[in-house]
Amino acid sequence: MVYDWFNRQASDDVSTEKVLEEKPEGSEEVSSDSSNNQEESSSINQEESSLEWARSAYARLKAQQAQQKTSQPSVEIDSASETALAANVQAEFSAQSSSFEAGGSLLEQAALQRQVRQEELEEKVEEVSPQLAQQSQFLETSPEPRLGEFDETFAWSAEVLAAQGRKPEKISLEEIDWLGRLRRGLEKTRQGFVKGLLENLGDDPLTPEVLDDLETLLLRADAGVEATDQVLDALRRRMNEEVVDPAEGLRFLKQQLCNLLEAPIQDTGTDLLAPERGRLNIWLFVGVNGVGKTTTLGKLANLAVRSGYTALIAAADTFRAAAVEQVKVWGARSGVPVIANSTANADPAAVVFDAIGAARSKSTDLVLVDTAGRLQTKHNLMEELQKVRRIIDRLAPEARVESLLILDASQGQNGLRQAMAFAQAAALTGVVITKLDGTSRGGVALAVASEARLPIRFIGAGEGIRDLRPFNSFEFVEALLANY
């Protein structure tokens, strides 16, 4: 099944009959905990129905997995992107993937087609050296997420999906897997924020003292003054109207945080940033040194292929010699061609020029442009970026261009200054926040949204190829304030 991550939907559904009667493994422990307290209030009932939803979703996923196991060849052949991915891997690293070989002649044909296309591009595309190919074999490939136990992480992830109005039969293992990663990734920020918050909330109604503590916690998580003020003002207004109990306080707080994060997204009129099919899409990645531009681009190239799009990488970071090699490794991991110029200090605009030409001739959906890291205070480097942007606009007026700033969450408020400076020079259309896993400053997402007024489009919460996904404010806030 192809899961289009950019649009958050599966392209086809695997029917799973009879699954509702199935009992998920390990569900007893969870259900017996809550069924002991039947006289409890409606919140317990709610908890029960969440668990019911989670159990039903789990049973369906389990059935899907079993079904895929028994009919593996046909499922794989049906799936266009899996076939393309398999073909790429076969063409480039034929020693690998014995499982794909079992797929038979259709896969071989796809591999052959891919190889012909690959050869056509050869004039422009940098070759993956045998050394590089060997190197990439050692990197994590892209194993399918596996359905684990019916545990608390599954139940939480299911609850988050259910709260967004999703149906148990419409959720994917991909989403469950990502939510678990996101929650783990936000552990450090959550530790500082939630522990303090929940301890202060206690069982009593909200007081002005609790709000003072909340103010400190938000500022400490790098949410910034503006976002903090907005949230506290809203809470104070609410407390003036009525007595607010802790559960309602928490719900209201989550709502406020979501509103803050959503405002710039709604302003763009585009909830989810997805490549537009049938049109050239060019995504430019900019930012200061070492924030994760190349890694983000590599993860997105993989996500694009997995989601059924064709992609191409423009290695326009011609400043750092290793950067071209690095994107080639990422390209090889996902079977995405890389356009590069191995001349020392080549003009990045020339690489972009070649990439647009190659993309046009192959009707590629998405061109991902890597750029060199630069300090926002270096005027000449910011001008170089403007030149790249101008070239894109001039050469591909028909393209849908996104200019994405990569921000390292651990840089906290400094990231906000970067956002302000790059917004001007690179005509930013959005932000990707990386390294949320290594920091307690995940609140910077709130500052970016409220002060730079830029939509957050993707978030990275780990170094793995699956640790970057489209941003969803509801899921982010739930993971940030998860009470576990």
Ligand SMILES: Nc1nc2c(ncn2[C@@H]2O[C@H](COP(=O)(O)OP(=O)(O)OP(=O)(O)O)[C@@H](O)[C@H]2O)c(=O)[nH]1
């Ligand atoms: N923990 C963690 N590490 C990350 C994440 N994203 C990127 N990194 C790591 O950050 C380091 C720098 O990443 P790069 O992609 O090389 O950064 P860059 O912005 O392209 O660097 P320059 O080209 O030098 O400007 C690498 O070690 C990545 O593995 C993330 O979400 N979490």
